[in-house]
Every structure is written in structure tokens, then in C-alpha cells.
Amino acid sequence: MPRESSKTRQQRAVEIDKRLQQHYPQASSALNWRNAFELLVATILSAQSTDEIVNRVIKDLFKKYPTAEELAVTDREELEQEIYSTGFYRRKAKNIQTMAQKLVDEFDGQVPENMEEMLALPGVARKTANVVLNEAVHSQTGNYEGIAVDTHVKRVAYRLGLTNQTDPKKVEPDLMELLPQESWRQAANALILLGRQYCTARKPNHEDCPLEGLCPKLQVP
DNA sequence: CTCCCGATAT
């Protein structure tokens, strides 16, 4: 691996990180959660859905089922109906209930606070685990274990030339190497906002993009 | 790789 190109990418990553912090200083999850359990459920529901729809659904959902205990034992079809509009509702309902039951059985109904136990929960992989750990557990300490790579982070990071990978599991270590650990939470949230507002999947707005000058304007893979 | 799946933008 040539020294020149790696250095250039690293330096651009620093500039991008700085620009993102300037433009999105308070970037955080747009999901309306009040505790780690709510964020965990909300993030499971957010698969192939939008924050707007998920927020609409969880408002009523947590009014009916505020805790893991209540969510674990409720009627499956009733839960499916409650989360229907987020899509994948059968699989999500099953995952949420088995996950909630495991929290009750093994963690006194609480969300575990480390990566290994998070990943052992049904329906939870690195993206969801990183979101919950970074936003609800480590947000004050900055002791992040990884970067939440969702569809926006994956797309924007690729277009910015921060990775040549398209698999989110391979994008994450690339970003972890390029960005300082204390930026991992903020940077991911800022990349999501940038992805929603400017670097959209279908029609990226290069003219008004706050990262103007730092982007090679790569085409979508 | 396929499947799961409704809501919305283009």
C-alpha cells in the first residue's frame, strides 16, 4: 500500500470530521427514545424504514408496553399490528419479543452495556448494537466500541472516498481507522444528516453540500 | 446470495 494515497485519505478524513462538527455540532439520533430499551426497540424497528414512521409507531407502542416485561408477554398479533407500518412487521415483532424475553431472563429486564452481550440478542447486529451503546451508554464517556454504519453512513463514506468497501461490516473498520475515537458517535450522526439532507441516494445536491471541496464526487456503486 | 415488507420520493 503506497504511503501517499493513504496519507491523503487520512488528511481528508480529518478535514471532513472537522467540517461535519462545524456544520452539525449537536448531531444525534432523530429517534424519540427515553431510555436504552426504547432506543433498542426503536432501532430494530428502523430497519428499512424512516425515523418519522418509527417515531410515530413507538409513541403508541411504549404507551401500551413501557418495559421489556410487558413487551415480552403481549399477544404477537397485537404487537404486529402496532408496528405494521414500519415494514418487516412479522420478523420485527418476533425479534422484539424474543429479545425482550432474553432481557427479562438474563439481564433483569435491562439492556446489556457491552458489545458481546448486545450482539447475542436476537435481531441485533453491529449497527443496532453501536447505536444503542454509543447513544445510550457511552455518550458521556466517549468510550465507543465502534461506529454505527447504516445505509446513509455507508453511502456517504463511499462517495467521500473514505472507503472502497460497500459492505457495512467492512466500512466500519475503515472509518474507525480514519476517525479519532471521540468523533465516532458525532461523525456517524452527522454523516446520516448529511446523507438525508444533501448526499441523498437518488439525487445528491453537490451545489449546496457543506462538504464542498472535500468530496471526490464519486458515483453511487 | 435471498428473504423479510410497508411507506414514500422520484
Added chain:
DNA sequence: ATATCAGGAG
């Protein structure tokens, strides 16, 4: 009509 939306499991 089709692509895409804070993905994960088999």
C-alpha cells in the same frame, strides 16, 4: 413503476 428508507438472519 421503481428505488430507497438509521438491517439482520438463514
